[in-house]
Amino acid sequence: MDKQDTLPVVVIGAGPVGLAAAAHLLARGLEPLVLEAADDVAANVRDWGHVRVFSPWQFNIDKEARRLLEAEGWQAPNPKALPTGAEIVEQYLRPLSRVPSIAKALRLGHRVTAITRLSQDKVKTAGREATPFLLRVLAGGKETELLASAVLDASGTWATPNPLGANGLPAIGEREAAARIAYRIPDATGADRARYAGKHTAVVGAGHSAANTLLDLARLAEEVPGTRLSWVVRSGDLDRAFGGGEADGLAARGALGTALRRLQESGRLELMNGFAVARVEQTGGKLALVAGDGRRLEGVDEVVALTGQRPDLSPTRELRLRLDPWLECTEALGPLIDPNLHSCGTVRPHGATELAHPEPGFFTVGIKSYGRAPTFLMATGYEQVRSVAAYLAGDLEAAREVRLELPETGVCNSRPSPVAKAKGCCG
Ligand SMILES: Cc1cc2nc3c(=O)[nH]c(=O)nc-3n(C[C@H](O)[C@H](O)[C@H](O)COP(=O)(O)OP(=O)(O)OC[C@H]3O[C@@H](n4cnc5c(N)ncnc54)[C@H](O)[C@@H]3O)c2cc1C
Structure with a gap:
């Protein structure tokens, strides 16, 4: 043998x-x-x-x-x-x-x-x-x-999650701000509630994980006043993030995209699309996400990086x-x-x-x-x-x-x- x-x-x-x-x-x-x-x-x-x-x-x-x-x-x-x-x-x-x-x-x-x-x-x-x-x-x-x-x-x-930086590298300042960036799907209405309740959270990413997180944070916002959510997406086109709806072979996957579309249309989240994160700045106890074209998302307490x-x-x-x-x-x-x-x-x-x-x-x-x-x-x-x-x-x-x-x-x-x-x- x-x-x-x-x-x-x-x-x-x-x-x-x-x-x-x-x-x-x-x-x-x-x-x-x-x-x-x-x-x-x-x-x-x-x-x-x-x-x-x-x-x-x-x-x-x-x-x-x-x-x-x-x-x-x-x-x-x-x-x-x-x-x-x-x-x-x-x-x-x-x-x-x-x-x-x-x-x-x-x-x-x-x-x-x-x-x-x-x-x-x-x-x-x-x-x-x-x-x-x-x-x-x-x-x-x-x-x-x-x-x-x-x-x-x-x-x-x-x-081994991808970084926030839209170019595949950690954004300038990302490492320094690591304590306030989660690279996982937080349990925002459960175990991680205290971290996100009453805070301004920026969710970066356009996949199912980002959709789940935004919907969860929206539920938290209904319960806890002052909870604010922003959605940061590199692409300008949201069709893919919203998914195929009823045409999806997995009904729950289709429903997730549809629920995200409704949340966005309801105005309960601040949408920053076409926003390619290049820098994370820390000012006055808050974070600012800065895009390559100079646009800024200010006053952020927590970031959830779900970029794959x-x-x-x-x-x-x-x-x-x-x-x-x-x-x-x-x-x-x-x-x-x-x-x-x-x-x-x-x-x-x-x-x-x-x-x-x-x-x-x-x-x-x-x-x-x-x-x-x-x-x-x-x-x-x-x-x-x-x-x-x-x-x-x-x-x-x-x-x-x-x-x-x-x-x-x-x-x-x-x-x-x-x-x-x-x-x-x-x-
Ligand atoms: C939020 C989320 C939702 C998903 N939903 C679905 C869904 O609805 N349907 C579906 O089909 N798929 C879904 N997926 C995708 C996919 O099916 C899952 O990610 C699945 O867990 C992949 O299985 P895996 O065994 O390949 O890897 P993993 O589940 O990631 O398992 C890898 C294992 O390897 C271990 N490991 C890592 N490094 C080492 C090492 N160096 N030495 C020894 N062990 C190591 C890890 O500890 C882990 O236990 C989802 C994924 C995510 C993240």
Whole structure:
């Protein structure tokens, strides 16, 4: 037996996609080892646990994970109901992590800091494919090393948010004002109420997270006089932020955009669109956001920066990766998900072939596989890991046969590309 065959397949991250990957690897007779940085599963989902997702349970449960859970007597929640992030953890991911075969493969408090090949750096080619992966791991305050036959990176992007600066760099003064900038979705009517009640908050960003935050702050403003909200958007065109309404394949996602449109039309928020944040200034105990064209939003107490996330590429520095130049996703996925080209939320079914890198046996899966692109859905990740597990088990036919039907957002980009149209996307 080859040394590689006796080593586990390491999965980095125990979020929804990492845990589903473990289930699929087990189903294929492979040995998973799931390394999770936090002391509990699904750390990122727990961070936005108060947010209600827009995809009902039927899209949020992986098929192989369901099979494992049902064998333990678990009952799936109502498929049409919309859970919060916390409910996804409590009713699905935590029970999954306790299924004996998954629990045996799970190591909490294990942060992967780097991945390479055993005794080979990035430059060395000879024998590379047959050489085990080596992962450097921080556990219990100590650095250790582990070997793996293959690696699935499902570590997400939530911990590496984009800055406020519209040019991709931290705005001038952003770091100095960090104590008053939140890079997450605050629980404004719950745990974080005291921070935002009676204050002027500027929410920067145009995605679903920004919409959720603005609607929550508007509820707080109804309860607490003096609560003021401003919405800062880089784009001048709000159509995409308002979404497809009833045309959206996910009713709750459509309703979110519609509610945001109503809030904006009601005049209860101050809209700064076409506002590309360049500087954050601190004057008289308040913040001012300054745009590249000199416009100013004054008198701000708190900023919520929801400008998207980017993948942390530093742990993979010694691997041979081929990434899309601007999205930093796997190269083959770039044209399928580029927000410059389309925003309908569909993506051509893709699996091991599209997710592969020049580094054989290494795959980026889950939301990290989308790099900086938005619109990732758990269902996409579940199909990715089904295909990758089939590939690693040598079932190339099943790996190629990817099936994925995603609910469309019902809104297309203002500049749909001829390529996208020809492929039936954004048409
Ligand atoms: C507010 C919000 C709402 C969303 N709503 C929906 C929705 O309605 N429907 C839908 O389908 N999708 C939704 N998504 C998108 C997406 O499905 C989720 O972000 C999902 O959590 C992605 O799963 P993941 O497993 O790829 O990554 P994550 O859930 O981000 O999990 C990554 C895991 O890796 C761990 N980790 C990170 N770095 C390391 C490391 N170096 N070593 C070890 N472990 C590490 C983290 O602690 C974490 O547990 C939403 C996302 C957000 C932010």
